[in-house]
Amino acid sequence: MNFVVCIKQVPGTTDIKIDPETNTLVREGVPSVINPFDTYALEEGVRLKERCGGKVTAISMGPPQAEEALRETISLGIDEAILISDRAFAGSDTWATSYVLSKAITKIADYDLIICGRQTLDGDTGQVGPGLSEMLGVPFVAYVSKIEEIKEGYLKVQRMVEEGYETMEMSLPAVITVVKEINVPRLPSLRGSMKAKTAQIPVWTAEDISADTDKAGLTGSPTRVVKIFFPQRTHKSEMLQGSTELQVTQLMEKLEEII
C-alpha cells in the first residue's frame, strides 16, 4: 500500500513576530521545524508502511527552504520526499493550499491513504486535511488516535471526540488527520540521517502538477487576512507580599471580596 504524508515547515518558536505592513508572519531569522503535529503523521505513515509494505511519500508545499524539513523526513524513515514549490503558490490560504496539494497527490496517483497532522502550529486552522479530501473526492476522518485495521480498500480507525472515542470504517483511498495520542514519533536513525544527507528532493512546480495558477497563491485564496494584532492585556495582576500566613490571609480576603 502507498501512503502520502503532508507536512509543513513552521517557525520553531513561540516568540513570533508579525509584519505590520503585510499582516503575515515574519519568518526570516526564525529557526524552522517540521510542524510538531505532522511528526505524528510521519511516524504513522512509516509504521503503516512497516506493517503493510509499500511506500511512504512526504510532500510539502512551501518555499525552497522547506526542502530542509523534507530532508529530515528521510532520516525518520520516509522513502521519498517531494517539495511542491512555485512563486505562484506564495500567499496561499488553506483553500488554495488544499488545491495545490490535491493536484500534487493526483500526480502521485498511486496512493491508498493520505495522512496529515491535525493542524499546524502557525496557521492553527486544521482545514487543509478536510479541504484535501473534498478536492480529491475521497472520505475523511479527523482526529484519528488509532488505526485499528487496514487492508486493501478498507480502513477502520478510532478517533477522538470530546467525550471519548468513535470507531469509524471507510473505504480507501482516504484522508485522515491524526492527533498526538496516536504514537510516539521515533528519533532519526543513523542510517536514515546518512541517507537524508544525499537524498534527492524533487521540486514540482505549478506546471509539473498541472495546477491552474489562478486557483493558487494569493489570487486563488478567498481568505483575506485583514489584520493581525497582539491583544491588549486587560487583566491586572497583583503580587501578595509578606510571610506565608500574611499572604494566605490576604488571599482569603481577596477571594471573599470576589465571592
Next chain:
Amino acid sequence: MEYFLTEQQQLIKSLARRIAEERILPVRAELDETEEFPWAIVKDMADADLFRIFIPEEYEGLGEGCFALCIAIEELARVCCGVALTYAADALGAMPILLYGSDEQKQKYLPDIASGAKLTAFGLTEPSAGSDAGAIKTTAVLDGDEYVLNGTKQFITNGGEAEIYTIIALTDPRKGSRGASAFIVDKGTPGFTFGKKEKKMGIRSTATRELVFHNCRVPRENLLSKEGLGFILTMKTLDSSRPGVGALAIGLAQGALEAAVAYARQRVQFGHPVSAIQAVQHLLANMAMELEAARALVYATAKTIDSGARNFTEEGAMAKVFATDMAMKVTTDAVQVFGGPGYMRDYPVEKMMRDAKINQIYEGTNQVLRNVIALELLKRKALRE
C-alpha cells in the same frame, strides 16, 4: 577541545545526545528507584541504529570502530551510566564474536545484534573467579556433536535480558586457564537458566544476574575459535572493551561537572552564589582538568585501536584506570559542591557518585590493571636488555 570528528561521528554524537536527553533523562531517577530494565530505551537505541555502530558493514552494521562507540557511550553515560552500561555491555558481549567468530557465526549472530533485535552478554566471572579469572570452574565436555556445560556464572551484566551469551568454560580443567574455551549460548537452550538478580549500589537499571548451566547442551559449531583459546580470547576481548569503560567514566564525570557548575551558579550562600567562592572554583577547575585529561587518553586509546594496532593491552588498561579513578573523584566532588542537597535523591549527583564506583571494579579492578600496566612496562624493558 577539538577532536576532529568525521561527519558520521558528529551524527552519532548528536543522536546519542538526543536519545539521552529526550528519552533517558525523563526516566533516569525512576529507573534507579525501580531497578527496572530499560527496554523502551533499548528499543529507541535500536531504532536509531546505535547498535549498528560497532558492527561491520557486511553484517548490517555501520562499520565504525572503537572511537565512535566511545562517543556514543559517553553521551549516554553523561545522562545515565546505567543505561549506557546496558549498551556498552552489549558491545562487550558482541566483541568475542567480532574478534574470533567464524564467518558462519558472524552471519548467524551479528545482524541481529546490529539491529538491536537481540542483546548480548559476556559470561566470565564466577563466585570463586573474579580478578583471578583463571580460577573458573564451569566446564564444557564434548559429547558427540555437543558440548555439555555445567557451572554458574555470577554478576553478568544484561543477564536474563540478553539473547546471546558468550560463555567461558573449561574444556580441559587439568590445564587451568589454558584449558578454557569460549562458547556462544542462546537464551532458551535447555539446561541454561537464570539465578539471582543482584541488588546493587549503583547502575541500578542494569540487569546483573547469575547464569546457571546444568547439563546444558550447546552445539559444537558454537565453539568460538579453538579449544584452549578461551583465556586469550577473554584477554583480547577485555583489551578492546576497556576504552568503553573509560567512555562510561568520562560521560559520567561530564554530567556531574555540568550539574555542579549549574548548581554552584545558582546556590546562594553568604549573599552570593557559591560559584564566587574560590574554594568552590578550584574544585570545579580540578574536576574540569582531570576530566579533559581522561577524555584525551580514552580517545587516543580508541583511535590507536581503530588504527589497527595489534597489542594495546597497556593503553586499554591505562584509559580504563585513569578515567574511572577520575570519575570517582569528580562525582564525589560534585556531591561536595552541592553540599547537603547533593546527598539527597532529589538531585542527580548522588546517583552519579553511586554509579561511578563500579567502574573502578568491573572489567579488571583498577588494582589488577595497574599490575597489567606495570607488567607491560617491565616486559618491554626486559626485552630491550
